[in-house]
Amino acid sequence: MDGPKAVQAFGEALPLWSTVPFAGMLLSIALGPLFAPRFWHGHFGKISAFWAAASVVSLSIIFGQQAAAGFLSVLVNEYLPFIILMGTLYVISGGILITGSLSGTPGSNTALLLAGALLANIMGTTGAAMLLVRPLIRANAHRKNRTIVMIFFIFLVANIGGALTPLGDPPLLLGFLVGVPFFGTLRLYPHMLLATSFLLMVYYLADRHIYKVESSNPEGEKAMRTGVANGRPFRVRGAQNLIFLAVAIGAMIAGAKAHLGRIYFPGGQKEISEVLRDLIVFLMSLFSMLLTPRDIRDENGFTWFPIKEVAIIFAGLFIAMMPCLAILQAGTRGHLGCLVHAVRSPARYFWATGALSSFLDNAPAYLAFFKTALGNFYPGMETRSAAMLLVRQHPAYLEAISAGSVFFGAFTYIGNAPNFMVRSISEESGVEMPGFTGFMMKYSLPVLLPLFVLETFIFFR
């Protein structure tokens, strides 16, 4: 499957209907939680397995070994390292506990949002969000309106903050796993700087106004004074996890640079350095589990459930999207040639990736348009080589795809996995959160849309 000609031929031969399971999977993710949340909650594993099986069985019947090898290659080279790293970041961040509390003023909240956005680049948006969501809720316990800070937390910490490194957001991690250099995403710093400054400023001004209104009556003023007085200095427990995090990051960078030979398996191959990387990263999660006192995870509300969900859903996604990505990679000669034709400029890539990321998960959206770009510029070329060329020759396209997937992930609750975790924890803690439409109408559209237009004019014209 790895030979350029084989990839090209496979992508060209795949029929359009082979993308149906992927579309079904994406629609299930988008519509299930909206229209049948109870059913979806109880059966998402079966739904994911159904679409994956539909893809594997139908293609294996038609293409036989070639399809089976393709699926195996995706699981070994992409899914496994992806879930190992996501799981490790989740386990490590769950082992760090921040005690104490800030005072919940607009200024201190803004500082926490900024810190979270920066932290997201090191421990991932999921990790940073999980680490800071409870301290933020505690800090604002005395506030009447806590919704706005949680919304901007989703915007900044759970999404846009993670734009600078592959650790930051799942789409960028996927890009790294298929050949984008580790530091390649640092090119997004101007985009991220603009977005972060803009959002922090909007948040600060809006919350300052709300804070003033809340403090305008004697009762509110008293609550604010008590809240500010109750602020306690931060203390970090489980700091050993920072070492595990550093080792995991080191292993990722080294794994991408070292070349120790390859292991071959039916239908594919894998760099030995990548196997070692995954092993070291996995070991760090084990160390974190073993060497972190249980009460830290208890207080963090750590549970395996969210990462289990991600593992199950992404197993289905990775399998179901394989045919679609192969067709896109075949460029104009594949059955999705019209899409490859239609998306030609960085601005279009930014908005097309963004539109898909908003209403479907942003990780597959990234891969779909990443492969579209590869199919556009280097049809049929082996993914890693093509990715390297794209970084060197057409960096604006990669920036547009990366920014589109990461930034637009904040647009709806379903755009990125941490969004629903933050929503879940907030609602469980009694914070009023808007529904799906309310989130978009009241917050995403008025705040994010102008920002994305601005980003387009400045960076993707």
Add this chain to the structure above:
Amino acid sequence: MQEKIQKILFASHFREMAYNSLEALFVLKKTGLNLIVLCHIIPREEVGFVPFGGYLKKEADELKEEALIKFEDWQKAINRAGIESRIVIEVGDPAHGVARTAHKEKADMLAIGKGPLSLDIATRCRMPVLIQAYMAPFQAGGERAVRENRLIFDKPLLAAGSPQASRRALLLLESLAGAVEKAAVAHVIDKKALSSPEIEKIKKDETLRLEGYCDVLQKPGIAAEPHLLAGNPAEELINEARASACSMIIAASSDREGQEDAPFGSVARKLCEISEFPVLLVPFPPLPPTEDLD
């Protein structure tokens, strides 16, 4: 003297016969019990973290209401027994949530049902933990049977481990005088000691120790009998409890175990797993309280 058990946190997941287990505690009114906190933790995973969805608020509210109605019904019986009661219903991690609520409520004892989480909960607690199943199936002499644990404080068996651990269990049992009239005090001699040249001395010393414990229990009016045993500790204790018609087993953690994250040793764990009797675990003395994050 151990402080009286005045407040019990009764955690329930509303399994079959859970109310009967609660009723079995009412007898402690005689020994000073004046408040039962009824606690139900709705597992977070049942209502939260809906993939890409969030939190099922309506479902959570329904489950809370359902639990509240059941607890309010139980409260009537508790009040009739002359005991006050309170209700705590939360969403969270069941093991952590129960232990956390028990510490927050400063409960003198925690009562939980026997199930997959019971040891997980017990190891998080620094107060006595009663693990019970009202109808407990077991196997004895190759036959299957079911034990009804109704009058659980009738005749406890005190598993005497190390002197310090035994002292804690003894103090707790002493504090139950009034509800408890008879008791058995048993020690299982370690297998290694059986082949020791000093076995006679060990037997003599242990017998004296057990008799000393029985004397201590006589003072508040508990008629106790000593039993020196040998073999597999957990199995022998259960066999003795059956033979002496005991109603529960009280076991304390040894000091070494108490300093670890898991405060109970292998004997206590095995007792919880295989015994058909309710097991009252007495942990190592409380650790300094952790910072309250709320």
